Amino acid sequence: MRRKAIMVDVDGVLVTHPDAGGWSVNLENDLGIPLASLQDGFFRRHWADVVHGRAALRDRLAIALAEFAPSVSPAALIEYWFSNDAHIDESLLAELQLLRKAGFELHLATVQEHERAAYLWDRLALRDSFDGMHYAASLGCSKPDHAFYRAVEAAARIKPEAIFFIDDKIANVEAARECGWAAALWTGDSTVRELMRAVQWDDR
Incomplete structure (x- = not known):
């Protein structure tokens, strides 16, 4: 065959995801990270390099989070993201x-x-x-x-x-x-x- x-x-x-807002719908309530900050500070600036294998996710998240959510570690955000985006x-x-x-x-x-x-x-x-x-x-x-x-x-x-x-x-x-x-x-x-x-x- x-x-x-x-x-x-x-x-x-x-x-x-059961919610149209996706994994980040409760992000600000749960982790104190405004979605707009994550979009502007991480996804717009760093995502292209990360998703094409030119940069490590944790390295770029560390840079971004230091600017708008210094109390949240890359590991904590990654676990939240992945576990809430696993339906x-x-x-x-x-x-x-x-x-x-x-x-x-x-x-x-x-x-x-x-x-x-x-x-x-x-x-x-x-x-x-x-x-x-x-x-x-x-x-x-x-x-x-x-x-x-x-x-x-x-x-x-x-x-x-x-x-x-x-x-x-x-x-x-x-x-x-x-x-x-x-x-x-x-x-x-x-x-x-x-x-x-x-x-x-x-x-x-």
Whole structure:
């Protein structure tokens, strides 16, 4: 049987938050960090370097927190962040496991930095459910850059026409299609099988 792989995005697909505000909705109440300060002082200034593997998360958080939340350690914020951003869609995961038993490889294709990638893979034990994880910091590029998709293909050693991909951002889906992947927008309203059939990928 020819190898076929289902590539799955993490945030907004496999991992979703019950609150529309996401993991940081109670950040100021719980840790005393205004979300606007975190966005301006960390994500806008440092995230691109961190998520592309050019800088360590803890190092850049230490710089940022010293400016607007010196009483909060990088370790405390990371634990709060990761534990509050760990709501796995168990229904989707269960369907994916059935597809895996049917012979499809399962891979994660996601924009993550090193520490959260390890948290997802090891602490949340996604390693038990997926055959591989391909993420921005390890590849040096991120979606929707075509370089990301090519790097994933190379790492997984799977040809583009043998890949089906789900993501919650249309730009990422369109870029995947431009690279020769079958891809569908994930909204949670359809099963993976239904999306596969909609693009006629399962019949290839």
